[in-house]
Amino acid sequence: MARYHIETYGCTSNRGESREIERRLRDAGHYRVDGAEEADVAILNTCTVVEKTERNMLRRAEELADETADLFITGCMALAQGEAFDRADVDGQVLHWDEVPEAVTNGECPTTTPDAEPILDGVVGILPIARGCMSDCSYCITKQATGKIDSPSIEENVEKARALIHAGAKEIRITGQDTGVYGWDEGNRKLHRLLEEICEIDGDFRVRVGMANPKGVHGIREELAAVFAEYDELYDFLHAPVQSGSDDVLGDMRRQHQVAEYVEVVETFDDYLDYWTLSTDFIVGFPTETERDHEQSMALLRETRPEKINVTRFSKRPGTDAAELKGLGGTVKKERSKEMSAVKRDLVADAYADMVGEVREDVLVVEEGTADSVKCRDSAYRQLIVQNASDYGIAPGDFVDLEVTAHETMYAFGKPI
Incomplete structure (x- = not known):
């Protein structure tokens, strides 16, 4: 079980993602400590609004890398400008926020809650x-x-x-x-x-x-x-x-x-x-x-x-x-x-x-995303994002048919049909 330190910068979306990271870490038996010096791993959830912010993120990443054994970098700057951390020779791993909890486990088995109840x-x-x-x-x-x-x-x-x-x-x-x-x-x-x-x-x-x-x-x-x-x-x-x-x-x-x-x-x-x-x-x-x-x-x-x-x-x-x-x-x-x-x-x-242009039937809307979006899972548990969800009247718990319209590295976008 790992001791983790997490720092979050930027918007409400970043804070929400950090909360989800922490929830998953707690469910897996890990616990938070104050200060990277006491932690096995540090997590830096970055922002990239202006150039000054980017310089601050690089400086903080360098400091955290020196203070802890392992550093995981996520958030807007990490995903949009991950190469900047490489150029600065920051000893940290750039990950999508959804990958952070499993990376923290270092290949270990997850640890369920002591009472193992649903x-x-x-x-x-x-x-x-x-x-x-x-x-x-x-x-x-x-x-x-x-x-x-x-x-x-x-x-x-x-x-x-x-x-x-x-x-x-x-x-x-x-x-x-x-x-x-x-x-x-x-x-x-x-x-x-x-x-x-x-x-x-x-x-x-x-x-x-x-x-x-x-x-x-x-x-x-x-x-x-x-x-x-x-x-x-x-x-x-x-x-x-x-x-x-x-x-x-x-x-x-x-x-x-x-x-x-x-x-x-x-x-x-x-x-x-x-x-x-x-x-x-x-x-x-x-x-x-x-x-x-x-x-x-x-x-x-x-x-x-x-x-x-x-x-x-x-x-x-x-x-x-x-x-x-x-x-x-x-x-x-x-x-x-x-x-x-x-x-x-x-x-x-x-x-x-490869999914773009295809139709996925009976896709489950699992949870709300950011900016009026919802996160969905198709039959193979691949993630589809529906933007402007309120326009379609869909919410978590619904099953929908989606046309896959575009994709990013870790997910695709779908439009209800």
Whole structure:
């Protein structure tokens, strides 16, 4: 679990995004501290109104980079003029605000709330289906807080899902340290069975499955992909963090899976689903990662072409085995991260560009955006923004048909039809 320090500059939109970043970090078990010196990570949400503001943002980024182990830079200046931070040689990662919470985790499993109870947030229901995991990753401190997997029964989780839907949830987010190993503590892999039962609940809703490590998914990949193909209620979206394209590094990370198993999971979902989103994570600059290992990760990224990618520079967590290893230099990690992030942006932008001109049916309006916009998710959980939403009379919880009219790197724009 990480200690974070966050600073926000600029407009109401930036402040709203920072609040959402903090909410997700708190839900994942991280906590805020005052001052970058006490933090594991610092987050700078930037503004770019005038030239003086830009100079201030660069100066503050340089200060924060010197004060903390890892710096994440987001906001208007980061996205519009990210190269300025590179030119200033700021040791920080430029990210879209939506990517910050997962980047902060450093590849660790998320940490659900201690009581692991459902939460209704707007039209989104958060359903933790289990606590703990079956992994023993050498870099992860979360395991020390959560322990082994503890899976409530299918019946108990279905009742919780039903209660969320009856309370108004239109999107159920299945969460846990590792959803793919749900039921392993009972000797029975049963995520696919749980999803079937939830999808049979009466109502009009969607279900998103949270992070599932490749090893857990691999053993039930056929059954799981078949459930995704059968039920429209399920977003065709899989978050399977591979972390490296090198089996040697995966071994040092104690990740349990090998690259071939990850690829087999991807190929299985390709066989069952025509249109789906693969999400994955890479840790760049693990202490034992060689240049050849990095090249293997780059090759795997290009081969599997995920549409959502979290790239994180390795950062030592106290009390973990990986913290005892001699680390790579900051410059090496920075250059490898920049190379992977550049390919990532191209892959994600290509995925959204391919959507332009197409029609997406039964798109769920999930939440309000900024300046009279709403954020929506299509069947593969890709984000569509509808501007001037009040003109169309649409609001969170509605299902709409959209024509995709344009795109940015991380999302597309849609117009109701």
